[in-house]
Amino acid sequence: MKHRRRKLFMNIVIGLAAFIVLVIELYPIGMTLLNGFRRDIVILSGRPFELSQLTLRSYVLVFKNPGFLLGLKNSIEVGLLATIVSLAVGAMASYGISRYRFRGRNILAYGFLVFRMLPQISLVIALYLMFKAAHIRDTVFGLTLSYVSFNVPYVIWMLLPFFAAIDRSYEEAAMVDGCTPFGIFWKVFLPLAAPGLVVSAVFAFINSWNEFMYALILTGVNAKTAPIAINSLIGGETLTWGQACAAGTIMLVPVFIFTVAMQKFLIRGIAAGGVKG
Amino acid sequence: MAAPLLFLAPALVVVFAVLIFPILFSLFVSGFNWPLSAGMGERSFVGFGNYVELVHDPEFWNSLRLQLGFIFIAIPVELVLGYGAALLLNREFFGARVVRTLLLLPVFFLPIISGMTWRFMLQPRYGPLNTLLIKLGVPEVTWLSNPTYAYAAVIIQDVWRMWPFMFMLLYAGLTNIPNELIEAAHIDGAGFWRRQRSLIVPLLMPTILTALLLRIIDALRIFSEVYVMTEGGPGSATLLFSLFTNRVAFGYAKVGMASAMAIFLLILSIVFAATLVRRNMSLDVLEEKAGGR
Numbered sequence A: 001m002k003h004r005r006r007k008l009f010m011n012i013v014i015g016l017a018a019f020i021v022l023v024i025e026l027y028p029i030g031m032t033l034l035n036g037f038r039r040d041i042v043i044l045s046g047r048p049f050e051l052s053q054l055t056l057r058s059y060v061l062v063f064k065n066p067g068f069l070l071g072l073k074n075s076i077e078v079g080l081l082a083t084i085v086s087l088a089v090g091a092m093a094s095y096g097i098s099r100y101r102f103r104g105r106n107i108l109a110y111g112f113l114v115f116r117m118l119p120q121i122s123l124v125i126a127l128y129l130m131f132k133a134a135h136i137r138d139t140v141f142g143l144t145l146s147y148v149s150f151n152v153p154y155v156i157w158m159l160l161p162f163f164a165a166i167d168r169s170y171e172e173a174a175m176v177d178g179c180t181p182f183g184i185f186w187k188v189f190l191p192l193a194a195p196g197l198v199v200s201a202v203f204a205f206i207n208s209w210n211e212f213m214y215a216l217i218l219t220g221v222n223a224k225t226a227p228i229a230i231n232s233l234i235g236g237e238t239l240t241w242g243q244a245c246a247a248g249t250i251m252l253v254p255v256f257i258f259t260v261a262m263q264k265f266l267i268r269g270i271a272a273g274g275v276k277g
Numbered sequence B: 001m002a003a004p005l006l007f008l009a010p011a012l013v014v015v016f017a018v019l020i021f022p023i024l025f026s027l028f029v030s031g032f033n034w035p036l037s038a039g040m041g042e043r044s045f046v047g048f049g050n051y052v053e054l055v056h057d058p059e060f061w062n063s064l065r066l067q068l069g070f071i072f073i074a075i076p077v078e079l080v081l082g083y084g085a086a087l088l089l090n091r092e093f094f095g096a097r098v099v100r101t102l103l104l105l106p107v108f109f110l111p112i113i114s115g116m117t118w119r120f121m122l123q124p125r126y127g128p129l130n131t132l133l134i135k136l137g138v139p140e141v142t143w144l145s146n147p148t149y150a151y152a153a154v155i156i157q158d159v160w161r162m163w164p165f166m167f168m169l170l171y172a173g174l175t176n177i178p179n180e181l182i183e184a185a186h187i188d189g190a191g192f193w194r195r196q197r198s199l200i201v202p203l204l205m206p207t208i209l210t211a212l213l214l215r216i217i218d219a220l221r222i223f224s225e226v227y228v229m230t231e232g233g234p235g236s237a238t239l240l241f242s243l244f245t246n247r248v249a250f251g252y253a254k255v256g257m258a259s260a261m262a263i264f265l266l267i268l269s270i271v272f273a274a275t276l277v278r279r280n281m282s283l284d285v286l287e288e289k290a291g292g293r
Helices: A001-033 A040-045 A057-064 A066-099 A105-116 A120-134 A139-165 A168-176 A181-193 A194-208 A213-218 A226-232 A241-261 A263-271 B001-027 B049-055 B060-090 B096-102 B113-119 B129-137 B147-175 B177-189 B191-218 B224-229 B241-251 B257-280 B281-288
Strands: none
Touching: A001 A241, A001 B060, A001 B113, A001 B147, A040 A194, A057 A066, A057 A241, A066 A105, A066 A139, A066 A181, A066 A194, A066 A226, A066 A241, A066 B001, A105 B001, A105 B257, A105 B281, A120 A139, A120 A213, A120 A241, A120 B241, A139 A194, A139 A213, A139 A263, A139 B001, A139 B281, A168 A181, A168 B049, A181 A194, A181 B177, A194 A241, A194 A263, A213 A226, A213 B224, A213 B241, A226 A241, A226 B049, A226 B113, A226 B224, A226 B257, A241 B113, A263 B001, A263 B147, B001 B257, B049 B257, B060 B096, B060 B147, B060 B191, B060 B241, B060 B257, B113 B129, B113 B147, B113 B281, B147 B191, B147 B224, B177 B191, B224 B241, B241 B257
């Protein structure tokens, strides 16, 4: 009895401590969300927060800001395109690795994984020169291509455990019925793998959504993404914190949903090579 | 025999075009004095000249020192915080699940928004951190315009953002240790520190190593957060390796030199990445776990 009371007491203390840590940890995030609803002039004055400061002005300004709107449009476009391409290419490759035994299978699979972890700066200089020569710098196509480069290896490894868990008897039955390997993959296997495909697609999209360096170096005015637009809101002499925070909050909405909804898969996602941009 | 190749072909084409070829091309460019654009001078072959020049460049050593310092300070702090939190939160209490989930929000935060948020936190006059210092009666710190403080700020930002990452991995590892084992040690009279030292840490070691490797690989890539916070400044006080490479390529317009740096970082990263992959990633284990045949 005494032991149980002590345990309950400990749990309350630890719950409280955890809550305090959480509040401190999330304070900067809360600050950013809040500043999106305050005017620049109020933020810069350093006045403590009052309810009467709340306004949608920064959001209105951001949604009238052509630079940010273009960035948002490009972010969505590049994100979706890169996700679709990476998923198609990655699912095929993952299927090949998962279902066939061939020479060099291990090296290939591990090679993909190592490639995913290389520093972007090591690739971006060459990509810059290549894209410039091919006249695809500052195009949605070029940026998509660069995002596909890190998402394909990522998707392959995200999908492998999903694919390995799918029973082969369906495919074997289809083979007996005379389906071609590609027909089996497309008509029999992929529908069975739908949950894994959805999870991988979400991760691939967030990877692209969060990306900054490729967008910074491989785009200019036309194909710049939202993170670049946000950076220019607080660059140089202009410190429009309100707008930057409003724009940042808009960018964070999918990320918040992602973190909560994909909780079960976060560790696996990290094991497949991290989520950072 | 042809079937696997057919399935892998598109991925191989992509990997060759946007990963392998750029690396080979970088290697090629690093052998040249290669100006950023045609108007900026003549292209000339220099062999290993760029690498030799790099070794004699104090700015290169500065950025390497900053990069390594960053890794050796930030990551151990993250490990200790993450470990402590994992121990603390490895039990059920009211709201435990919510706390564990919300702690992860910073990890998946857009890096640039993390950088922006901290740049705001550290602003003189109106930044929340300085407001707090003033309230406590401590003199204000102009964080981002002082070299030492700016470097500290970059590390603080990373610790804030990534200690929950350590927590997440270590917590997952900790839940795999059977409770009976820990309780048995308790009953045998092993105190808190003794239990950590002879039971939990050894059992968690594989997880800890994995987490460290993941963080090192990640820290070697760091760019966006710092770029948004300080752009490497003031001066070159926070010019971590990727930022310096970027500056050499697109600021100083010395693409050959920057490519040599890129290759250097690439080799360093491959060592860590290959170690991680060899240690942790096994197709066989993955397939066994999934139970597929």
